[in-house]
Amino acid sequence: MAELNKIVILGAGNVATHLSKAFAGSGFQILQIYNRSIEPAKKLAKTTGSDFTDKIENITDEADLYVIATSDNAIEEIAMNLNKFQSMVVHTSGSVSMDILKPASPRTGVFYPLQTFSKKRKVNYKTVPLCLEASTESDLMLLKKLADSISQNVYAVDSGKRMVLHMAAVFACNFTNFLYDIAGTMVHEVGLDFDILRPLIRETAEKVMKMEPSEAQTGPAKRNDEIIMHQHISLLEENEILSLLYEFMSNEISKLHHGSV
């Protein structure tokens, strides 16, 4: 079976950018970048040595693989307009079912990178978990071969599991970052810099690279230290939202580690 060597990327946002660079860096040929506005397509195409277009009817039919790396709500419309092709079509979303791609091709799949991407920040793609799904076993093998050449962490994850995984990522990444933000605001309010929290944030993450989170848990709620918890809640007295969050999280940690509050 033909390998997936020639690739078209649809989209030019964070996921499209990092993925295109990873493919190009591993020797795959990015034939073309499509994006509905031309400038980001042009900019990305320059770094990957690709053709580019903002017209979906101009997308080449010579690729082995079409990767729709757009925002979730654009996937369906793009899929509808790719229906002249017989090559494999995948999307990169954590939350959209593979079935949405049916109009595009009989050969569909998902290529979901479980990572938080920002344009400004370089990512080492070798460490990014890639969660794959395909409509046939043979296409899954082809995707796996492709994925293995850009990452060391490749998983087969079906649509149902992928949605749970994406939700877990919201807790582990998006909500976590929001806690960093809350903590930063607190230290700013007493004239300290966010820098003072950075080593703690790094160590909190590094601890669970080896340990399980339940084993790594520390703090007043874990110790059931009511004096400290009351002190914190009274410090938060004027901020109803943060008091609520503090009590909620502390109760849940206490319940988990002591069986009751």
Added chain:
Amino acid sequence: MAELNKIVILGAGNVATHLSKAFAGSGFQILQIYNRSIEPAKKLAKTTGSDFTDKIENITDEADLYVIATSDNAIEEIAMNLNKFQSMVVHTSGSVSMDILKPASPRTGVFYPLQTFSKKRKVNYKTVPLCLEASTESDLMLLKKLADSISQNVYAVDSGKRMVLHMAAVFACNFTNFLYDIAGTMVHEVGLDFDILRPLIRETAEKVMKMEPSEAQTGPAKRNDEIIMHQHISLLEENEILSLLYEFMSNEISKLHHGSV
């Protein structure tokens, strides 16, 4: 003024252990380890080449500095029993006022390491923020000199600010770790391993080493992606606690980044 070369450590838990090793590793003399149960004192004393005791009346009066690195609720009683000394006495707590040490000595202070310590895990003390307070300016200088020799991140933080800082650390570390735990439970429930989340957790923390958290924020709530948020809430339908937490966090992120929900 005499430097703080000879040190007694009171306590043999996580903070006491990591701090004693850092002091000993930088050439300070740990004269003695006191702990109310003898075995941990003996074990720690062996690694620092110190004397050890479980009797507070046997604590040597030859030290320049007495560091009470016990649990918060033991500090006061120990301080009462150190009142025969004229050397400096400090504690290492984030949440206890310096004033609690008044019975121990006219020279009091705080030496608060802002980090999450576990016995099993080695910590690079050079990166640990040390938050110092002292009852006189000259003692603050002495503590600063001591702190500078074991860490590159030394701050002067008074008791009021320190309590806010400790609370911020609960959000940035303890609550964050609990989110890791929740996310881990979710992926386990669909047969995936916590490993799949580890690169994301690391990158989420590494991003804010350079960026501000508000700039690093990603995810459905940041994008105000209601379709995904509803999908996640319906996945969580049977878990009232986690649905509540999901809605709460998402609302707050949306409010912060869009001004309304």
